Amino acid sequence: MFIKIYFNDKPLFLCDEFNEEINGYAHHDDAVFIDEFSSAAVNSMIHEMRQEKVHAGIYYHPKLNELQKAFWKKFVLVKAGGGLVLNENDEILFMCRRKKWDLPKGKLDKGETIEECALREVKEETGLNKVKLKKPLTVTYHTYDENGKHILKESHWFLMEATGKQEMKPQVEEQITELRWTDQKQVGKMLQESFPSIVDVFQSAGYDVK
Template structure:
């Protein structure tokens, strides 16, 4: 039976409505991480984005959706359930990739260019980003 991990993540946008992608282990991804004991999922999502990107003063938005994916780690089957939140940052901030988590690059990406990055990403990232862009269009 798979070990279940709950995680929080962010679809972070800047003043130009670009979304922050991160290059981790050769794939483009979005910042996310494991929920700590006693932590609220919203706090987890913001904390993980801060840790993985170096961003500060993150404005937490609404829940975009929840994705589930499966992988193996150290011989164990893992089921990871990630709660994705829309987030916003303002102004010019320095991006600092968290090298300890194998994040080697951070990049702001316009919606029109997103497919170039999603070609080298994961299916659940593509799905949650599409959901995010669809919600953005409805709100305009």
């Protein structure tokens, strides 16, 4: 098993075994590999992942849950929920935020479940009202700094369906400039101008992302 954490667009794999995806990065000259388990080694990997020259990181430990706990201690965990939304024509909803094609998501509010969060955020960011949650897809992780703190965002993704003909309105205060229903044949093209974590969401839903 493995957990993939993005530092900007660079993947760090926390793993207890190797698979085809991880092996694809293992032989890169600019990939970092660590198998020593200590707080200092965790700090070292985090430092390396922030270097421009580093392409990817692989941190191996036979007990993945222990490695995960050690990493989580270094960050403030922020949970979020989001959706891959289809309409009745099987078109996919993309939104443009900061000149990238993205999917609607946002932070978990106190007192709500992650499913409630995902539905609320989709509705708030798109203006859609009739949205049904179909099934969970995957969880993605990425890091960023905010107010001097190291944040690890844990985003829970769900497949959703928007029913009927609905008007949409982008949430401009969230820097969303466009909403677009997209034919499934165009997914690969749209993802070329998206984020690696969003590519992972589509892969988890069974889409050909090439």
